[in-house]
Amino acid sequence: MFRLYDSSTGFHPFDTLDTQPSTSQPSKMENIDTSHLPHQTLKDIGNRLFASGQFQEAVRYYTYAITKQPNISSYYSNRALSYVQMQEYAKALPDCRRSIELDESNLKAYFFAGQAYLGLGQWEEALTKLVHAHSLALEQHRNFGDEITSVIRLAKRKRFEAAEEKRMQEEIALQVYLNNLILQDTERQRQAILSANSRGSVQSAPPNSSSLSVPDYRKNGLLNSDNLSTSPQSVPEVVPAHCPSELSSCPDAMTASSSVQVHAVEKEPVPTGNSPLSAEVQQQLSELSAKAQKRIAELNDLFAQVDARRQAREVPEYLCGRISFELMLDPVITPSGITYDRRSILAHLRKVGHFDPLTRQPLTENQLIPNLSMKEVVHAFLEQNPWAENY
Incomplete structure (x- = not known):
């Protein structure tokens, strides 16, 4: 538990981090007429209320004292500590500033301001005030033991942890970004392999019906969409003249000598990109996938090593x-x-x-x-x- 003793006021402020309020309760003071009480008495009442853990009531009486005598630095620093105890850090800072304006040597005002900034998560400001309070203690030959220095170490640790957390988030974002780059590059290479395979399949495919020479039948309108029927009744209209009229009697002639084979074209489609991949292409894709997985594993392992080293980052x-x-x-x-x-x-x-x-x-x-x-x-x-x- 931290205590800072003010010999001029007899005030024993407690540090907000380890204070346990006293269970003893002073006599009720809600109905006291404060108009006739001097500011010193009002401050003393506030001190007793603070010591009993009644911080809100202490604030009220410090405010009475400040109203009657607004130019005493310790009144503001006492009220500031009450706000710190209630974790109302934003309210404590104006009192600390006013206390320092009235007395720049009031080390408690700097100390409580440091605690308020610490509670607000403003580590640099907290350290500035706390270190200044420690310097004043040395200059004034006031021995507070390890009370101020322990809070300084706490502020430094909090600052270090905040910086580490920020750095960690940045590294996580970088790790995700690099993983995505590997995946995107792998996908580009995969598409290039498939595209090359598709072009090779098209070049090696047999010519389709659109490339066949059928000038006479096109001129006669025989190759319109209505005549491209797969039924036997429609086929004789496009067979050569040397074939008998009965389709059933010359199937071999149709297959051997006809320059237009509708059934053959439909039964043997041109190979496309969806055709089965060759063993060579499959091997290329497999190697590409393995390489990507290896790169991702190495990258994630590298970041894991950084995390392991960071876990021990604290100076004893x-x-x-x-x-x-x-x-x-x-x-x-x-x-x-x-x-x-x-x-x-x-x-x-x-x-x-x-x-x-x-x-x-x-x-x-x-x-x-x-x-x-x-x-x-x-x-x-x-x-x-x-x-x-x-x-």
Whole structure:
């Protein structure tokens, strides 16, 4: 549970993520006449209501206090935290901004603004406010332990997860697109094979009736649609003159010498693209299908490998510095036994003061000792997770 203690007001705000409201209930205050109460008293009533978990009532009394004295920064930050507890993050942000306008050193206003942005899913804004709150805590020599830094790590993790989710969706879309390209290319090649096979079948087919020479009969109108009957009675009209009049007596003559064989044409249609495929064409189509399946399998396997590597993308907290919250590329250890990143602890000693930021014990630069064991651990982690360089 996170607590930020305000020594000027005696106010103990709780972090919205882990707070469990108290079961104790203060006396009913709905009928209290607040017109004669000073703003400080109204703020104190709001604090007690907040501590008991009555956040909506706390907001009401903070509002009374603000109405009577609108120029006190902590009143706005207290009300902002009440909104954060109720997860009304959009309402908390204006109070945080107003609190910062009145007092730029109010680190709680930055901290609560960071929590509000975190609740709204605006990770970059959240980190900006939270890191600023942490910097103010160091400048003001106020020790909140791991309260602020733990929320910073949470915000960084959320930002990282959001970026990974976006990247994953983009990769899924790319995977689908590439699979479709393979299928479309395969279909184009398949159609080309079938088209070539169809053209070859047409070229090798015997001539059909439209190519036969029948000038005399066309001139006489004998080859109209009415005369192209398959019945025996109609056939003698188109048989040659040397055939006897009785069709039944010369079937062989019809087959052997006639230049127009209607029945033969109808019984032996010209081969088309729907004709049975040759063994060679079937082999080509089979190889084409196998090649496409292999390409799709290799592509999907490649994306699966990327997913497997991504699952472990999280920097353990013990590898992150206590000041920068980033991977400790050059870890050093202090006499107190705490490890920091060298760049971060040197910046602290030069800008803030010569003391350990966590234990508050005196500390100078020449007391920093390289933590070689931790450096080996970090190096091994980077070998297996090169993405962590930019974490």
